[in-house]
Amino acid sequence: MKRRSFIKILSLFFASLLISAVDYAVYLFGRKGREAENLPPPLFRFFKDKISDIRPPGAFNEREFIAKCIGCSVCVSTCKNLGYNALSLKSGLSDLGTPVVDDMRNYPCTLCMECVKVCPTGALNRVQKEKVKMGIALIDFELCLGWNGDVCLSCSKACPFGASIFEFYNSDWGNQPFINENCKGCGLCVKYCPVGGSAIRVVNLDEYEKVKDKYLSEFKLLLDLEHAHRYEVVYSNIAKIMERGRVYEREFQ
Amino acid sequence: MSVNFNEKIFKYRRVLLVLISLLFLLQVFGVSIITGYLVGSAFLHTLNFLDPFSFVEVLLASRELTSVLLISLIPVILIYIIFGRSFCGWLCPLDWVFEMIASLKRVKKKRESKVIKYALTNGGSLRNEKYSYIPLGVVSLILILDYLFKVPIFSRYISHLTNVFRLAVSNSYLSFNIFVFSFLVLFTLFLIEFFFPRLWCRYICPVGIVYGTFNRISLIKLKFERVDQCTFCHLCAERCYMKVDLMSKIERLKAGEDERSTLRSISCIYCGECVRSCPHSIIKVSLK
Numbered sequence: 001m002k003r004r005s006f007i008k009i010l011s012l013f014f015a016s017l018l019i020s021a022v023d024y025a026v027y028l029f030g031r032k033g034r035e036a037e038n039l040p041p042p043l044f045r046f047f048k049d050k051i052s053d054i055r056p057p058g059a060f061n062e063r064e065f066i067a068k069c070i071g072c073s074v075c076v077s078t079c080k081n082l083g084y085n086a087l088s089l090k091s092g093l094s095d096l097g098t099p100v101v102d103d104m105r106n107y108p109c110t111l112c113m114e115c116v117k118v119c120p121t122g123a124l125n126r127v128q129k130e131k132v133k134m135g136i137a138l139i140d141f142e143l144c145l146g147w148n149g150d151v152c153l154s155c156s157k158a159c160p161f162g163a164s165i166f167e168f169y170n171s172d173w174g175n176q177p178f179i180n181e182n183c184k185g186c187g188l189c190v191k192y193c194p195v196g197g198s199a200i201r202v203v204n205l206d207e208y209e210k211v212k213d214k215y216l217s218e219f220k221l222l223l224d225l226e227h228a229h230r231y232e233v234v235y236s237n238i239a240k241i242m243e244r245g246r247v248y249e250r251e252f253q
Numbered sequence: 254m255s256v257n258f259n260e261k262i263f264k265y266r267r268v269l270l271v272l273i274s275l276l277f278l279l280q281v282f283g284v285s286i287i288t289g290y291l292v293g294s295a296f297l298h299t300l301n302f303l304d305p306f307s308f309v310e311v312l313l314a315s316r317e318l319t320s321v322l323l324i325s326l327i328p329v330i331l332i333y334i335i336f337g338r339s340f341c342g343w344l345c346p347l348d349w350v351f352e353m354i355a356s357l358k359r360v361k362k363k364r365e366s367k368v369i370k371y372a373l374t375n376g377g378s379l380r381n382e383k384y385s386y387i388p389l390g391v392v393s394l395i396l397i398l399d400y401l402f403k404v405p406i407f408s409r410y411i412s413h414l415t416n417v418f419r420l421a422v423s424n425s426y427l428s429f430n431i432f433v434f435s436f437l438v439l440f441t442l443f444l445i446e447f448f449f450p451r452l453w454c455r456y457i458c459p460v461g462i463v464y465g466t467f468n469r470i471s472l473i474k475l476k477f478e479r480v481d482q483c484t485f486c487h488l489c490a491e492r493c494y495m496k497v498d499l500m501s502k503i504e505r506l507k508a509g510e511d512e513r514s515t516l517r518s519i520s521c522i523y524c525g526e527c528v529r530s531c532p533h534s535i536i537k538v539s540l541k
Contacts, residue, residue, distance in 0.1 A: 006357055017436060021429070063403065067315040070307050070408035071415060073423050074289035078298065080426065081285045091428035097409055097419065118288065118295035120303040121311045122321030 039247060042140035042201045046211040052204045053100040054185060056087055057109060057132040058116035058124030062206070068123035071097030075115035075124065084110055101134065104187030105198055109134065111160060111186050129160075135185030135202045138215060139177060141222055143199035143244070146174045148237045153177075155189035155200060169223060173230055178219065195241055196248030257476070258538045263525025266343045273344055277422055290418035291344065292408055293325070301325035304414070305333075306463040310405035313396055335540070337471030338464040341454065342524035345461075347413045347442070351454070354446050355494070384456065385519075392459045407459060413442055414460065451494050455520060465519035473523060475499075475516040476539040480506045483535055489527035495520040499527060499536070515539075 041047075052062075056075055059065040071089075076099050079087040085107040087099045101109050111132060116124040145152040156166040156177060165183050169176040179189075179200075190200045203211075225233065280288050288295050292304045303325040312318060333340060341348060395407050408415060416435040419427065427435075445452055454461060468474075475497075483503050490500045497518045505511040527536045 003357055006353065013436075017432075064315060067403045067405070068311050070293055070311060070405050071419075072289045072293035072408075073419070074293060074295050074301075076423065076426065077280050077288040078285060078295070081280060081283050081288070088426050089423065089428065089431060091430040093430070093434075096434060097415070097431060114298065118298055118301065119321070120289070120293035120295065120301040120325040121307070122319045126321065 039197055039244060041197070042143055042199050043138055043203075046214060047201075047203070047207065051207050053090060053095075053102065054104070054135045054187070054202055054204060056099050056101060056115050056124055057111060057113060057129065057134055057184070057186070058119070058127055060125060060133060062204075065123050066095060066098070068121045069098045070121055070123075072120065073097070073099070074118045074120060075099050078114055078118050082112065082114060084112065086110070087115065101187065104190040104202055106191065108187035108191045110188070111184065129184070132184045132186070133205065135204050136181060136183045136208050137179050137185060137187065137189055137200050137202045138208070139179060140199045140201065141218065142237050143195050143241055144177070145195060145199070145241065146177045147222065148234045148241065149174050151175045152194065154192045154194055155179075158188045158192035160186065160188060172227075173234060176223075196244035196246075199241075256540045258525070258528070258540070260525065260528045260534070263529055266524065267349060269343055270346065270349060274346060274421075277418065281422060281425060290422065291346075291414045292412060292418075300328060302329050304408070304460060305329060306460045307405060307408040309396065309463070310399050310408050313400045314403050314405050316400075316403075333464055333467045334470065335472045337468040337473045337523060338461065338519075338521060339473065339523040340464045341461045342522035345414070346417055348454070348522075348524075350443070351446050351451065354443060355450055357447075387456045388459070388462045391457050392462055395459055411438065412460065413439070413453075413458070451496075454522075455495060461522070462519070465521075468517050468519055468521060471517075473538065473540050475518070475521060475527075476537045477503060477506055477514045477516070477535055478537060479533070479535060480514075482533045483507065484533070486532065488530045488532070489536055492526040492530040494526070495522055497521045497527075503535070 055062065055065055056079075073089060076087040076089060079085065086101050086109045088102055090096065090098050090100045090102075099115075101107075111129040113127075113129050113132075116126050139147070139155070141147045151174060153175065156162060156168075159165055161182070161184065165179055167178045167180055169178060185202045187202045190198050190202060193199050222230075222233070276287050277289075277291070277294075279286055286297060288298070292307050294302045296302065301321075301324065303322065305326065308322060308326045311322060336343075398406055416438045419431065419435045420439070424432075442453060480503055485500070485503075487500060490497075493499060497516070497520055499516070502511070502516050506514065523538055525538060528534075528538055
């Protein structure tokens with residue numbers, strides 16, 4: 001090979017680097033203008049910091065998973081080629097190149113259990129989908145329609161396990177859904193929630209242990225609240241829900 | 254029954270490399286015949302392959318031996334018990350890139366004759382297989398780090414195979430950070446290669462060293478025939494970029510000090526350079 005052709009190849013390399021840099025800059029620049037990004041995610045009052053990642057199904061223990069994953073992206077590629085797009089590679093330097101389910105709003109995990117079959121190192125345990133534990137979905141009572149005077153069953157209809165996971169506390173203030181600890185954390189309910197930006201958030205089990213008491217106490221408080229107080233709570237919450245809906249609709253248009 | 258490889262077959266090793274790479278690249282377009290990288294992959298969603306060094310890394314990092322690990326290792330072991338370290342010469346994409354970088358230097362031919370002349374006038378063979386303890390040190394260092402940090406460090410961060418395939422295969426869903434990281438790792442590799450030719454392959458790359466241990470038991474090996482015709486032109490030893498100790502073996506054979514006509518060197522990658530260079534076709538790559 002001649003020196004000239006090598007220089008050509010090298011310049012191609014740098015050109016591709018430059019192009020991707022420009023791409024990324026455009027992406028960052030474009031994101032600034034988007035209003036919905038500035039809205040706090042559901043359950044923001046519990047998780048002020050960035051919460052840890054949701055791993056693909058079959059990864060039970062985070063430490064064990066990190067020790068076994070070699071970042072070969074077989075699972076990610078399989079997920080892409082089957083058309084689910086749920087997995088992507090993590091970009092942080094600590095766990096660089098390991099798979100995460102990062103965009104549940106658009107691409108939730110469908111628990112097809114194909115990624116666990118192809119993992120060559122056994123970082124993803126080969127289990128049935130009943131035994132999966134990716135995390136737990138938490139409903140934000142301030143944003144949920146069912147907790148604020150409406151009857152909405154979208155999340156429970158989307159859930160692949162239905163009645164074994166959802167509990168309903170019907171009252172005058174709506175059907176009031178609650179997700180119990182059998183939840184697998186697949187995130188299908190996150191996608192099908194009609195509230196703008198979703199009222200549900202899937203969190204890691206470690207994160208859940210931290211906020212468990214706070215979350216359950218809020219849940220019990222809401223159930224036992226007197227009529228007059230509950231009216232005030234719902235009245236202020238509905239404004240929030242409507243605002244989120246408006247922002248997301250404007251963006252969609 | 255032993256089969257000697259025709260020297261023409263070594264011309265096609267780049268063809269095999271391109272074909273295998275194409276199979277891997279097909280997954281970008283949604284055809285998953287082979288998914289994943291050369292470090293770990295899945296064939297038709299059923300048969301898993303795992304690189305032996307990654308196997309050792311995962312074993313030490315997770316501190317347990319599971320059946321899944323073993324099952325994905327077995328097909329790879331079966332392949333390389335036959336073909337030894339030919340992975341490096343035939344399938345490793347970096348081997349081709351390094352060859353291109355080497356051909357940049359242009360001084361190759363001049364140096365070749367000079368080195369051979371030097372070797373002939375001084376009566377010794379070319380410097381070969383020095384510092385063979387360095388690779389072992391590198392491998393054990395990486396494995397100790399794996400054990401301490403409980404992370405397969407080489408396979409996920411440093412490995413040339415992972416980084417090449419990350420850029421080539423999974424570029425459609427790569428975030429910018431990983432792109433820059435992989436690019437920088439590869440670029441440093443190319444810089445090292447430019448200033449110290451084959452330093453990576455001979456002394457650092459643990460993947461190749463693990464495959465090299467298969468050379469001791471593999472069916473494939475170097476075989477010497479009609480040694481008495483050798484004129485000590487040193488062409489084979491000079492062409493060999495892994496610096497296998499060919500000349501001293503031939504000297505010993507000719508003097509009758511060594512009975513076995515086969516050579517099982519850890520660093521031989523069966524690229525066939527020596528076979529093609531030998532004017533008397535003394536050296537053969539044979540498969541028993």
